[in-house]
Ligand SMILES: *[C@@H]1O[C@H](CO)[C@@H](O)[C@H](O)[C@H]1NC(C)=O
Ligand SMILES: *[C@@H]1O[C@H](CO)[C@@H](O)[C@H](O)[C@H]1NC(C)=O
């Protein structure tokens with residue numbers, strides 16, 4: 001019986017897909033990080049790992065050794081890509097010149113992501129994932145239930161409109177290879193499988209199928225577009241920031257793990273029918289009333305390196321706490337001064353109070369709140385680091401008054417001191433191309449293990 005099946009299978013056409021291009025060798029930049037035990041950051045062991053750039057940024061060409069583009073600018077070649085499956089079978093993702101093309105470099109435990117890199121072509125931003133140690137077939141996953149995550153960041157080179165982000169998403173650790181039924185030959189080595197709580201539709205391949213069908217080039221982004229499919233998964237934004245503002249934001253989804261959505265069923269702001277909490281429940285010190293806490297020369301001084309500590313307290317997680325360390329001094333997160341909202345951490349009760357105070361719909365709660373975020377964490381999530389500008393909303397939701405339809409003085413509207421006219425991608429790309437973010441010294445372990453908190457915890 002099995003012999004018969006083997007013979008039959010050998011007669012079927014071999015369905016290759018989402019091939020590996022061999023024009024350039026893929027060499028992942030090395031990055032070390034630490035696992036801690038004990039207390040006070042005194043018992044940490046270094047792990048040697050590496051980062052990989054997302055597949056969306058890569059050269060995608062016909063055949064493993066070919067040089068004809070499958071995708072140019074923001075458009076697919078419809079002769080090579082008449083449909084998503086054929087496209088995946090025809091097109092190959094190639095190796096990356098990390099520093100030359102993408103402005104990505106590492107040194108020891110530090111990762112630098114540059115904003116605009118000009119080589120033969122102009123590259124804007126990047127997104128990388130942490131690999132499992134020694135592996136090219138699996139991403140590192142983190143179960144951060146009742147754990148502490150600490151890193152250093154230099155945001156001094158990030159103006160209004162840019163975002164140097166560090167976050168977790170529940171993408172598949174195998175890059176979606178298993179779900180592709182053999183169609184995804186590239187896998188984590190080539191950075192496949194991204195998803196997040198915006199259910200992005202700009203992802204070129206989802207589980208081994210190209211998103212080329214129904215692709216609409218973006219009217220204002222020469223490198224991007226949207227297909228009919230989106231790819232959703234829970235997301236924990238540990239850090240979204242520039243030198244003007246910062247936020248940490250859990251985004252649960254009603255479906256755990258990666259799920260594919262189509263068209264308008266992908267989540268949208270304030271649409272409760274979507275899979276994920278797109279808005280999330282954010283703690284942004286400026287938005288929560290303390291406008292002199294985080295910024296240049298402020299309590300947390302963004303002209304200098306900052307140690308950022310995040311505690312995911314409880315099993316299941318019930319509270320997300322934040323501390324900063326600068327020049328040896330531990331700084332508690334600012335307390336909310338918004339009437340009706342108390343505290344300096346994120347919990348279900350904080351979110352409910354904040355949404356009420358700001359007149360926002362509590363999709364955080366309808367998508368399952370902290371308990372559902374905790375389930376995603378306990379399943380293990382992948383670490384993402386990125387630098388990006390925002391073609392949808394100019395990053396105003398992070399650092400300026402937003403939405404523009406509301407008065408800047410209405411509760412919750414102003415999120416930072418940036419101008420409502422700042423952050424347009426054309427402006428930041430032309431005026432601040434040399435912007436960069438540096439992430440370093442990642443440490444992970446039980447609560448209290450990654451830093452010396454002193455009397456504040
Ligand atoms: C925040 O509030 C807590 C509880 O009321 C208080 O102990 C703490 O000192 C406050 N922190 C700051 C920075 O004001
Ligand atoms: C969501 O709806 C609330 C209430 O109608 C509104 O205040 C808020 O601006 C909306 N948020 C977005 C992102 O559209």
Ligand SMILES: *[C@@H]1O[C@H](CO)[C@@H](O)[C@H](O)[C@H]1NC(C)=O
Nearest residue numbers: 218219220221391392393394
């Ligand atoms: C860019 O185009 C998208 C549609 O793809 C639109 O949602 C967005 O508002 C536009 N952004 C700006 C800044 O005009």
